[in-house]
Amino acid sequence: MDNKTYDLAIIGGGVAGMTAAIYAARSGLSTIIIEKGGFGGQAALTAKIENYPSYKEIDGFQLAYDIKAQVDALGVESLSAEVTSLSKDGDIFKTATNGGDIESKTVIIANGVRRRELGIEGEETYRGRGVSWCAVCDGGFFRKKKTAVIGAGNSALGDAIYLADLCEEVYLIFRRERPTATESYLKQLEKYDNIKLMPRHIPLEIKGETLVNALKVKNIDTGDETDIEVNGVFEAIGLIPDNDLFGSLAELDDNGYFITDNEMRTKTPGLFAAGDTRQKSLRQIVTACSDGAQAATSAHDYLKLGK
Numbered sequence: 599m600d601n602k603t604y605d606l607a608i609i610g611g612g613v614a615g616m617t618a619a620i621y622a623a624r625s626g627l628s629t630i631i632i633e634k635g636g637f638g639g640q641a642a643l644t645a646k647i648e649n650y651p652s653y654k655e656i657d658g659f660q661l662a663y664d665i666k667a668q669v670d671a672l673g674v675e676s677l678s679a680e681v682t683s684l685s686k687d688g689d690i691f692k693t694a695t696n697g698g699d700i701e702s703k704t705v706i707i708a709n710g711v712r713r714r715e716l717g718i719e720g721e722e723t724y725r726g727r728g729v730s731w732c733a734v735c736d737g738g739f740f741r742k743k744k745t746a747v748i749g750a751g752n753s754a755l756g757d758a759i760y761l762a763d764l765c766e767e768v769y770l771i772f773r774r775e776r777p778t779a780t781e782s783y784l785k786q787l788e789k790y791d792n793i794k795l796m797p798r799h800i801p802l803e804i805k806g807e808t809l810v811n812a813l814k815v816k817n818i819d820t821g822d823e824t825d826i827e828v829n830g831v832f833e834a835i836g837l838i839p840d841n842d843l844f845g846s847l848a849e850l851d852d853n854g855y856f857i858t859d860n861e862m863r864t865k866t867p868g869l870f871a872a873g874d875t876r877q878k879s880l881r882q883i884v885t886a887c888s889d890g891a892q893a894a895t896s897a898h899d900y901l902k903l904g905k
Contacts, residue, residue, distance in 0.1 A: 604627075605622070605702065605704065607702035608708060613639060613641050613662070614893075616631065624672065625895070625898045631676050632681060633676065634679060640710060641658045680697075681709075684707075705869050707856065707864075708893070709840065743766060744765060749770075759783070761832065762792050769828065770795050771799050773799065774797060798817060802816050810829055811828075849864065862889060862896050870893040
């Protein structure tokens with residue numbers, strides 16, 4: 599990278615980060631957004647979004663694409679790279695990445711969360727060979743085959759419903775008596791005869807040869823263990839933050855989420871956090887947008903008004 603010092607560097611190209619970029623650009627801040635994967639974050643991996651204002655229904659990838667197009671149209675620079683460290687020297691932040699170093703007067707961390715893993719035998723062996731964390735990304739590989747989804751929340755049921763339109767059979771495996779998803783997902787679930795619920799079960803081992811061919815599960819009431827014939831295992835057991843890299847500059851709660859005030863400010867002046875990565879009670883696309891807008895406004899006020 600050149601020696602340019604940006605007004606704002608945004609770490610993370612999900613909905614929160616891209617919304618922050620829109621607000622920052624419109625307020626006249628020179629801005630760069632850094633994303634190590636695909637822009638859009640978790641939203642881009644969601645098959646169907648039904649609770650975003652103005653859309654009765656929209657594909658998550660399309661929504662993410664549209665937001666990114668708006669970001670690009672405003673002249674925001676983008677860097678596809680992974681952040682390796684963040685430090686502050688005086689009034690300047692240095693964001694080191696595997697694509698070069700970025701200097702900026704303020705930083706918004708909007709790096710989202712990552713998918714939680716099961717940690718069972720076979721998970722690592724068959725990663726990418728039948729084990730997946732994204733039904734929208736990989737579901738097409740299992741057309742007319744049998745799959746299993748692990749989880750009981752909205753993401754798990756959304757994955758199961760998406761796969762049911764592609765697969766011969768989908769097993770939904772969860773340890774509770776019933777799914778914890780919202781009523782709208784439960785009603786959709788009733789429409790599919792090929793989704794087989796397996797409550798009070800936990801996965802023990804993912805089996806296969808070259809590719810996955812079975813999942814061993816255990817009934818936690820009886821202790822009985824069973825091998826289910828499946829070609830794919832989709833994990834949807836929650837999300838966790840990945841913020842240890844920034845722990846010296848921002849305070850983290852016991853679960854690893856950033857602690858901010860209502861203006862998205864961290865303990866370090868000029869450093870803000872937005873979206874799923876911070877401590878909050880509701881993690882939705884609409885709240886990510888709100889966080890991003892507020893973080894960019896706070897960055898502007900810090901630079902221009904000394905707040």
